[in-house]
Amino acid sequence: MTTAAQKAKSAITLKGSAEIVCDYLNYGINSILFQRGLYPPESFKSDENYGLTILMSTDNKIKEFLSTTLGQLKGWLVDRTVTKVALVITNVKTLEVMERWDFNVEYEGDANCGEQTSEKPLKQIKNEIRDVLKQIASSVAYLPLLDCLCSFDIQIYTKNDVALPSEWTEAEPANIKNAQSVKMRSFSTNIHRMETVVTYKNDD
Amino acid sequence: MTENVNDTIMKMVKNLKASGQTEIVNNFQFAPLKRSISSSNSNESSFDEPTPLKKLKQESKLDLSYIGSPREMRRLRADLIEARNTILSLENRISHMHGLRKQMQLMFDEENQILKRQQDYDKKSIEELENQLQIIRKREADVKRELAEVNNKYQLLKIKTSEQVEKLEKSLEEFKEESRLIESEENSIIPGLERKIAELETMLEAAEEDAEAQKNLAVELEKQLFEKNAVQRDSEIKEQALQKAKLYIKELEYAKENVLEFQDQAKTQAYKLANYIEMEKENEQLKEENVRLKEEVRNKLLLEEEVYDLKNRLTKFKIQEKKLTDLQVQETQNAMYLNEWRAVARGICESTESDSALPHLLRSTVERLQQQELTLTSEKVELESQLKTVSHEAKVAKSELEKNLKLLGELKTTGEQKQSLIHRMQKKLLLVSRERDSYRLQLDSYEKDLTLCAITTTSSGSGPNQLQAQKERIENLERIVEGYRDMVNKLENDLQNAQPTAHTDTVPVRAEQISRLQDEVQHLKYENEQLRDRRDELEIQLESYLVGHDTLQGGQVLHLANNPLAECLAQRENLVDKLEQEVEKLKRKNKEHGGGN
Numbered sequence: 051m052t053t054a055a056q057k058a059k060s061a062i063t064l065k066g067s068a069e070i071v072c073d074y075l076n077y078g079i080n081s082i083l084f085q086r087g088l089y090p091p092e093s094f095k096s097d098e099n100y101g102l103t104i105l106m107s108t109d110n111k112i113k114e115f116l117s118t119t120l121g122q123l124k125g126w127l128v129d130r131t132v133t134k135v136a137l138v139i140t141n142v143k144t145l146e147v148m149e150r151w152d153f154n155v156e157y158e159g160d161a162n163c164g165e166q167t168s169e170k171p172l173k174q175i176k177n178e179i180r181d182v183l184k185q186i187a188s189s190v191a192y193l194p195l196l197d198c199l200c201s202f203d204i205q206i207y208t209k210n211d212v213a214l215p216s217e218w219t220e221a222e223p224a225n226i227k228n229a230q231s232v233k234m235r236s237f238s239t240n241i242h243r244m245e246t247v248v249t250y251k252n253d254d
Numbered sequence: 255m256t257e258n259v260n261d262t263i264m265k266m267v268k269n270l271k272a273s274g275q276t277e278i279v280n281n282f283q284f285a286p287l288k289r290s291i292s293s294s295n296s297n298e299s300s301f302d303e304p305t306p307l308k309k310l311k312q313e314s315k316l317d318l319s320y321i322g323s324p325r326e327m328r329r330l331r332a333d334l335i336e337a338r339n340t341i342l343s344l345e346n347r348i349s350h351m352h353g354l355r356k357q358m359q360l361m362f363d364e365e366n367q368i369l370k371r372q373q374d375y376d377k378k379s380i381e382e383l384e385n386q387l388q389i390i391r392k393r394e395a396d397v398k399r400e401l402a403e404v405n406n407k408y409q410l411l412k413i414k415t416s417e418q419v420e421k422l423e424k425s426l427e428e429f430k431e432e433s434r435l436i437e438s439e440e441n442s443i444i445p446g447l448e449r450k451i452a453e454l455e456t457m458l459e460a461a462e463e464d465a466e467a468q469k470n471l472a473v474e475l476e477k478q479l480f481e482k483n484a485v486q487r488d489s490e491i492k493e494q495a496l497q498k499a500k501l502y503i504k505e506l507e508y509a510k511e512n513v514l515e516f517q518d519q520a521k522t523q524a525y526k527l528a529n530y531i532e533m534e535k536e537n538e539q540l541k542e543e544n545v546r547l548k549e550e551v552r553n554k555l556l557l558e559e560e561v562y563d564l565k566n567r568l569t570k571f572k573i574q575e576k577k578l579t580d581l582q583v584q585e586t587q588n589a590m591y592l593n594e595w596r597a598v599a600r601g602i603c604e605s606t607e608s609d610s611a612l613p614h615l616l617r618s619t620v621e622r623l624q625q626q627e628l629t630l631t632s633e634k635v636e637l638e639s640q641l642k643t644v645s646h647e648a649k650v651a652k653s654e655l656e657k658n659l660k661l662l663g664e665l666k667t668t669g670e671q672k673q674s675l676i677h678r679m680q681k682k683l684l685l686v687s688r689e690r691d692s693y694r695l696q697l698d699s700y701e702k703d704l705t706l707c708a709i710t711t712t713s714s715g716s717g718p719n720q721l722q723a724q725k726e727r728i729e730n731l732e733r734i735v736e737g738y739r740d741m742v743n744k745l746e747n748d749l750q751n752a753q754p755t756a757h758t759d760t761v762p763v764r765a766e767q768i769s770r771l772q773d774e775v776q777h778l779k780y781e782n783e784q785l786r787d788r789r790d791e792l793e794i795q796l797e798s799y800l801v802g803h804d805t806l807q808g809g810q811v812l813h814l815a816n817n818p819l820a821e822c823l824a825q826r827e828n829l830v831d832k833l834e835q836e837v838e839k840l841k842r843k844n845k846e847h848g849g850g851n
Binding site: 111142145201202207209218221 | 809
């Protein structure tokens with residue numbers, strides 16, 4: 051009885067795992083928006099998480115957009131219909147895709163065994179996420195400077211049998227010409243595995 | 255008395271006559287003027303005076319009849335008419351003036367009243383003001399007196415305070431002296447402290463007294479509070495009692511109304527009771543009637559049911575009649591069919607027996623025929639199987655024939671090839687034999703030369719060199735001859751090898767080889783196709799792994815329609831539109847300016 055209780059205490063459920071992934075995406079995307087200079091730095095406010103100081107946007111429009119998108123994504127992650135989440139940075143003037151941050155989602159464990167739980171300690175997962183976020187923060191060193199007016203979009207790659215919610219539309223996959231890509235570390239909750247890859251336009 | 259009265263009347267009559275005479279005289283001379291004056295005078299005097307004047311006019315009219323010349327009369331008449339007109343106009347004016355005067359009088363009266371009222375009011379206000387003035391004067395006097403008193407008091411106070419100041423100064427000096435004394439006497443501090451303690455104790459006592467007084471007060475207040483609460487409770491209880499009483503009153507009123515209603519009802523009931531016996535009789539009558547009606551109703555229902563039943567039966571009968579006619583028709587038809595069938599059966603059975611035996615006969619014949627059919631079908635099946643086997647054999651034979659024909663064709667082609675080969679070989683052989691002949695001729699010539707040379711060597715000194723050269727030539731030629739021999743041998747071998755293969759039966763071996771090769775070819779083709787597919791797959795994979803290309807591997811890409819990029823683009827478009835509009839505006843302005851210049 052006590053062991054079961056302890057198990058229940060330390061286990062991560064499918065929903066919890068989706069929550070962790072969405073939290074990571076929220077912090078990661080905010081960090082990218084700050085690091086890549088898409089929005090003025092004064093519109094960001096520092097927030098402490100994963101043992102790091104991450105700058106989060108205070109723009110209400112961005113916050114609302116992210117919360118809507120990630121809320122929908124959470125549902126899809128629970129349904130196992132998402133294969134990839136892409137943050138696409140586009141030049142507003144020429145509509146050219148400058149950068150694409152791919153967050154590839156893989157599902158681990160058996161989906162059919164009822165209540166799926168993970169025994170992986172939360173601290174370890176957070177450490178893994180911290181490493182990825184550090185890499186994202188340091189990616190500024192090699193990514194080319196975005197010296198034009200750019201904006202971003204979040205595209206979610208799903209399987210075929212997904213009903214389109216209201217206010218959502220289908221999008222074209224973003225291709226980058228003359229591209230180069232860098233693979234970051236990945237983290238896993240033993241239910242979802244998330245791999246982060248940045249693909250950017252090579253100026254040379 | 256009566257005499258006096260008569261005298262006065264007489265006087266009046268005389269006076270009247272006299273005045274009338276004088277006025278008549280006046281009328282002759284200044285009738286209009288006098289009248290105007292009199293009328294103007296009458297305005298000033300009382301209002302009732304014009305009546306005697308009118309009487310006078312009448313008198314003057316009467317007097318005119320006896321005056322002499324008609325011209326004068328006419329003139330007088332015209333004057334008279336004029337005078338009358340003026341009298342009328344003057345009377346009008348008088349009445350108008352009277353009206354005006356009355357209005358004026360009214361106005362004057364009103365104004366007079368207003369003025370009087372104002373005067374009263376002013377008088378009152380003056381009196382009030384005078385009163386106030388007197389009061390103020392009194393107050394002034396009082397204030398002056400008070401001022402004097404206060405000044406006196408102030409002086410006294412000043413004196414007193416100066417005295418006090420002096421006293422205090424004195425006491426200060428004394429205190430200073432005392433303090434000095436105290437300072438000198440250090441021991442005198444203790445009694446001071448003791449005094450202080452005593453004072454504090456007294457203060458404490460006073461405080462305690464105060465506290466006790468407060469406590470007492472609190473107790474009293476509590477008592478009062480308690481009393482008040484009791485009073486409040488009493489009042490609440492009373493209020494409740496009042497409400498109860500009110501409710502009770504309402505109930506009583508309701509009961510009273512009920513009683514009135516009951517009284518009414520009792521009256522009606524009494525009336526009804528009076529009519530009870532009659533009603534009972536009626537009731538009995540009605541009951542009897544009711545029973546009768548019920549029975550009638552029952553009878554009616556029974557009849558209705560019967561009618562309904564009969565109707566149903568009628569419809570059923572109709573349907574059955576129809577059926578009957580149909581069945582009769584069918585029966586006649588069937589009888590006809592039966593006769594036909596019987597005739598047919600008789601024809602089949604070839605018998606003229608009675609109808610009873612006919613079905614048995616027919617059955618037996620049918621069975622016989624069925625058996626016959628069975629045997630025939632079995633025979634047919636056998637024959638079909640035989641036909642199949644034969645046709646299969648024929649097919650096999652055909653295929654063999656085809657194979658043999660193919661073989662024949664191949665053999666023919668090989669034979670032709672071989673003949674051509676033989677032909678070529680013979681040609682070659684001819685060439686070779688000719689060459690051989692030529693070489694033989696050469697050899698003979700060389701031998702001849704050799705013999706000649708041998709003769710010459712014996713005769714001449716330069717023999718060894720020539721011999722050496724000829725030896726070399728001979729060796730060379732021998733080598734060539736050897737080569738040719740080898741070639742000839744080889745060709746002969748070839749010929750021999752070719753000839754036996756041409757004659758031996760090599761067809762099955764070749765067929766096997768061909769089939770094997772065909773199999774191999776097919777296998778290779780299959781492998782080739784497989785490899786091509788694999789290559790295509792790999793190419794597709796390669797494309798998908800190409801950096802920067804984000805191909806969809808099934809599934810769909812979704813995003814929020816209201817994303818920041820779309821928003822940014824919309825803003826930009828708006829901006830561009832605005833700028834374009836501005837540009838157009840500026841262009842227009844520019845044109846206008848250009849046109850103006």
